[in-house]
Amino acid sequence: MKKRTVLLTLVIAIAFIGGILTGVLFSANTSNDRTVITKESPKSAIKPQTKIVPKVEKAQSKVLIGYVQDFRDPNVVDYAKLTHVIFSFAHPTKDGAILLNGDASLKNLRTVVKNAEKYDTKVMLAVGGWFHINGGESYEYFKTAISNPESRSKLVNELTSIADSEHLDGIDIDFEHPRSKADAANLATFTKELSTQLHSKNKELSIAVYSKIHAVTLTEIGFVIYEPSMFQDVDHVNIMAYDGQWDDGYHAANLSPYPFTEKIVNYWADLFEKNNLPKEKLVLGVPFYAQPEDPKVKQVSYAAIINQDPANAAKDTVSMNGTTYYYNGGSTMKKKTTLALDHGFGGMMIWEVGLDSQGSTSLTGTISHVLKDSNSEPIKYYSVKK
Incomplete structure (x- = not known):
């Protein structure tokens, strides 16, 4: 029994000492090298090409x-169908001030702003x-105001100020002519100065122009003259493509x-193309009134x-x-709208909504x-650039 006990004790001791030595050796081998080695996956012989996303033409x-x-009663305006309402008019004075047609006009302006806000209409x-x-005519007043640097600057400041105070989205210039x-x-100078101020405040500037x-x-x-470079400074050019009844005598037709209208559209499209101006700024104006054959x-x-x-x-x-x-x-009206869109115009203008x-x-x-149908046309894809 004693011999067995001694032998068993000897075996356990040898095993215990061996385990200690093995642990020491393993620790020594790993303490000097902590780098984790991972097995690499075999590389494919075919390299995948980077896909280029095709450019999509966004519908304007x-x-x-x-x-x-x-x-007008501000409640007659169909704000839901309009992108912009242009309240008319502020009257320029020769010294660069502006006049509204009394308290009723200001009240109506504020109601238009309040109503338009519900429909996200500018x-x-x-x-x-x-x-x-x-x-x-407004011509002499407007001409004098923009001819002098001081009165011109005052008019710019007055318009910017009312745009701010009445929470307007911009100003429309209607200098006739x-x-x-x-x-x-x-x-052109007045337009540039007003554009600089309004655009710095994220407000828009449009201009109404004679059909030419x-x-x-x-x-x-x-006899009506514009500097084409001026149109670089505005967001919309509203073409008054009506009132032709006064040309060469009176002809209501x-x-x-x-x-x-077709001639007007072609003229302005060509003018903008020749001067490298974006035709999307052009807006075709149409009348919502009727002209009598009898001028009286x-x-x-x-x-x-x-x-x-x-x-x-019909x-x-x-x-x-x-x-x-x-x-x-x-x-x-459908035919004219299609005509404008076919020539790259940015939309349509109405004089005036209270007559509808x-x-x-x-x-x-x-x-x-x-216009809605034109905005929902299928998206066009350009070819992928290589």
């Missing part, structure tokens, strides 16, 4: 700009127009017929024509109260539908 959102006069204030609040190279140069086409001869009119009779609204008979929406002429009226019905009918015959709705 087309604008639908509607002017509204300061005496609100701008137009300065100028044809008639001045102090009488006569520059009639000399000096006028054109002063307008004679409604009878369909040729360029030279020349208010805004399609051939007249007043114009009537499109709404009045529809109120007489909704079927008049026409361009109508006889009312013994007088023939010329206007643009729904079919012509309601419901299914609304011209605002007609134009909006065509």
